[in-house]
Amino acid sequence: MSQKLNLGWLGAVALGVALTANAQEKPADFTTQVPLSVSGEGPWYRLELPLNVQLNARQTDLSDVRVFNAAGEPQAYALVRASAQSSEQRVLSDVKWFPLYSAADSTERAPGVRVQSTANGTLVEVQPSSQLEAGEEVLRGWLLDASAIKAPLQQLILDWTSDRDGFQRFSIEASDDLQHWQSWGDGQVARLTFADERVEQREVSLPGQTARYLRLLWSSPQSAPALTSAQVESVSARNVPQPLVWSQPLAGSSVKAGEYTWQLPMGLNVERVQVELSQPNSLAPAIVSGRRESSLPWQALSTGLLYRLTQNGQDVMQNELQLPGQTVQQLKLVVDERGGGLGAQAPTIRFAVRSTQLVFLARGIGPYTLALGSATAKAANLPLSTLIPDYNAAKWAALGKASVEGAAVLSTTSTVTAAATTDTNWKKFGLWAVLLLSVLFLAAMAFSLLRKPPVKP
CATH class of the missing domain: 1.10.287 (Helix Hairpins)
Incomplete structure (x- = not known):
């Protein structure tokens, strides 16, 4: 027995x-399967999840993402989604600024200067390379000394004398030796009188890189205003945040004048939003709010000034607002109608989220398939340090690459x-x-x- x-x-x-x-x-347990191609040396492969593929997930935290081999066996994987707020320290520092003069009829793009600095690179004096008579010189821009800041530069905040209201547009260049300059794009600030109120835009985004010196050269108008303050916000981060990825244009709706709403495909940690300004000479102070679902109250996320104006025959535009990166599935934009509003039809928007990378350990025979789209799947991702023993930056750089084959998304x-x-x-x-x-x-x-x-x- x-x-x-x-x-x-x-x-x-x-x-x-x-x-x-x-x-x-x-794989059949998931509504979406995407074929992957791999290159480089394995057995670990790194895939940057395209946003249009990621939006097929059923769960906000991507718990329903998997990778399968040709035999339908799940692969061990990790998700890398470092956010801008997770491991950073922001510091606002005052910096010294020095005027850059050139002759009024000069055709040189940048003024020639002579500089005097200390042994550690701190600027003491900046003078024009040639003597200019009174009335011949034009203030073309400013040289900022950020040599004391060792962290990546995230934002520039300027203030200037009140006799130069309106828009100020300038180029931004960076250097470590005052000889070789790298373009950091264009900056734009504004000071306007609007409905008996003063509206200011004094912040300019920087690319998050280190530099000892910044050179600002005015292009519209050609002469620069007199600065009264210059500050740089730097960010010290243990982990470099993933780059931003932008969505396709998203249509919205409007239930009353000056108020527009958009429904996102899923809950997302939105960090920036671009608003389509289709009509020239649009000006709209705006408040952006968000929420995760319709039953929750709206929460204010950001305020700013949206505009598209014609100046000196060119369009001057500010259509982007920065958000704190909270999880939202609905966005609302409320604009001050005294500026003319944005029209009865809701403008389209594009939103940006941090890129998500997936690292998987290839086991068995390929080809490999990315699967996602299940409301019941439980999280199965591992910590990156567990997936890759003795993980370090060198190993990350040496990982093989995986990519989505073509643009096709195969849905069951x-x-x-x-x-x-x-x-x-x-x-x-x-x-x-x-x-x-x-x-x-x-x-x-x-x-x-x-x-x-x-x-x-």
Whole structure:
């Protein structure tokens, strides 16, 4: 009898193992499958998730993302989603500024200067390379000394004398030796009188790189205003944040004048939003709010000035607002109608989120498939340090690359998904029934043995 009990328990264990194996996730359990191509040296491969693919997920935290090999076996993986706020320290520093003069009729793009600095690179004096008579010189821009700041430069904040209201547009260049300059794009600040109120835009975004010196050269108008303050915000981060990725244009709706709403495909940590300004000479102080679902109250996220104006025959535009990166699925824009508003039709917007990278350990034979889209899948990602033993920056740089093949996203049809789900459910029910019957059978045998009188010798 003992042998029969052992066989019964072994059968129950075998059924449990079979149930677990049968319940293992397969690509068909997910609504979207995307073929991947790999290059470089494995066995680890790094994939930057395209935003249009990521939006097929059913869960905000991407718990329903998987990678399978050709045999349909899941691969071990990690998600890398370092946010800008997770490991950074922001510091606002005052910097010295020095005027850059050139002759009024000069054709040189940048004024020639002579500089005097200390041994550690701090600027003491900046003078024009040639003597200029009074009335011949034009203030073309400013040289900022950021040599005392060692962290990446994130934002520039300027203030200037009130006699130069309006828009100020300038180029931004960076250097470590005052000889070789790298373009950091264009900057734009503004000071306007609007409905008896003064509206200012004094902040300019920087690319988050280090530099000892910044050179600002005015282009519209050609002469620069007199600065009264110059500050640089730097960011010290243990982990460099992932770059931003932008969505396709998203249409919205308007229920009343000056108020527009948009529904995002899923909850996302939105960090920036661009508003389409289709009409020239648009001016709109704006407030952006967000929420995760319709039952929650709106929460103010950002304020700013949106404008598209024609100046000196060119369009001057500010259509981007920075958000704190909170998870939202609905956005609302409220504009001050005294500036003319943005029209009755809701403008389209584009939103930006931090790029998400997926690293997987290739096991088995390819090709490999990215699968996502399940409301019930549980998180299965590992910490990066667990997935890659002795992980360091050098290993990250040496990882193989994976990419989505073409632009196609292969989605299983609802009929196939439903059939697969139904088939899986029937199999699960059958296995559970067999398992329960086995347990009941074993319990009955044990009960009968307990009731049987002992055999007399």
